[in-house]
Amino acid sequence: QVHLVESGGGLVQTGGSLRLSCAASGRTFSSYAAGWFRQAPGKEREFVARISGDGSNRHYTDSVKGRFTISRDNAKNTVYLQMISLKSEDTAVYYCAADGNFWRLPGGVADYWGQGTQVTVSS
Numbered sequence: 001q002v003h004l005v006e007s008g009g010g011l012v013q014t015g016g017s018l019r020l021s022c023a024a025s026g027r028t029f030s031s032y033a034a035g036w037f038r039q040a041p042g043k044e045r046e047f048v049a050r051i052s053g054d055g056s057n058r059h060y061t062d063s064v065k066g067r068f069t070i071s072r073d074n075a076k077n078t079v080y081l082q083m084i085s086l087k088s089e090d091t092a093v094y095y096c097a098a099d100g101n102f103w104r105l106p107g108g109v110a111d112y113w114g115q116g117t118q119v120t121v122s123s
Contacts, residue, residue: 002026002112004096009117012086016121020081022096022114030054030074033102035110036081038092038119045095049081050105057102063089086121093118 003025012018022034035050049060049070058070069082079096094117097110104110 002029002032002098004098004112004114006094006096006114006117009094009119011120011122014086014088014121014123016086017082017084018086018119019083020094020096020117020119022079022081024077024079024098026077029077029098032098032100032111033105034070034072034079035097035099035105036068036070036079037095037097037108038090039095039116040089040092043092045108047106047108048094050102051079052102059106083119086119088121088123091119091121 005023008020030053033052036048037045038048039045051058051070055072067085072079096114098112099110
């Protein structure tokens with residue numbers, strides 16, 4: 001069992017930066033791939049980024065490439081999403097997820113989900 005808790009969301013101006021954190025419980029967190037997803041009002045939840053259990057593989061959706069960076073610190077059982085050059089279209093609730101299969105995450109499939117953290121980018 002893995003319990004995920006996101007933090008770090010908030011209100012930021014266009015062009016600003018935020019770093020989201022996802023703290024995980026469980027001693028075997030390093031065996032799980034992790035990902036970030038987001039859901040804007042009136043839209044479907046979408047994949048943002050994923051990282052393998054050991055951090056060696058990372059993958060991003062095209063709209064955030066070059067602006068977002070996913071990372072993890074397994075010693076702290078935490079996954080991060082560093083976001084820079086934020087745009088209004090990045091406004092959404094951001095969710096952290098963990099799954100035993102790195103390849104399932106882009107399809108929105110994950111064993112564990114956090115409760116979400118709101119990111120609002122104002123112009």
